Amino acid sequence: MTFQFTALDHQQFNHLYGLSDEALARQGVITEIAKTPNGYPCRVSLALPEPGERMLLLNYTHLDVDSPYRSSHAIYIRDGHPSGYFAPAHIPDMFSLKRVAVRALSARHHIQAAELAQGQQELRLCIERLLDNxxxxxxHLHSPTHGCFLAKVTRSCQTDELSGG
Structure with a gap:
């Protein structure tokens, strides 16, 4: 089974890109400068920032549905970055070392299973097992410690190598 990672669409954050710290604070957004290369995972690029990059910390409704599981949480995005695109079955590098909580959701947006995975191989097996149902x-992938939303994964209908992209 082939799966597809989906990053958040950067266009929904364009109005925040490049604003001053004060203007962002008026909208409830906090700016931080990445201190280490392994923190602040960006939900738009699905990549870890370089030290010194400006990050925006904001509340985001990642499960904006009519369900008891409707949910929002704090997320980081890299200021000004476009959305990342990933070929089917590719796991973004930011998931190489991190432990991840994987939640399987039904068509009615109810959590029906959840597992923990660490490293790309374990995450791949977990994704395939849960999507096999x-x-x-x-x-939905989340940080198991803070609960923050990380990414969405779906079944991919493409099994051939992508051209362009």
């Missing part, structure tokens, strides 16, 4: 519609 026909009642799973999609997966």
């Amino acid at each position: 026909p009642t799973t519609s999609y997966l």
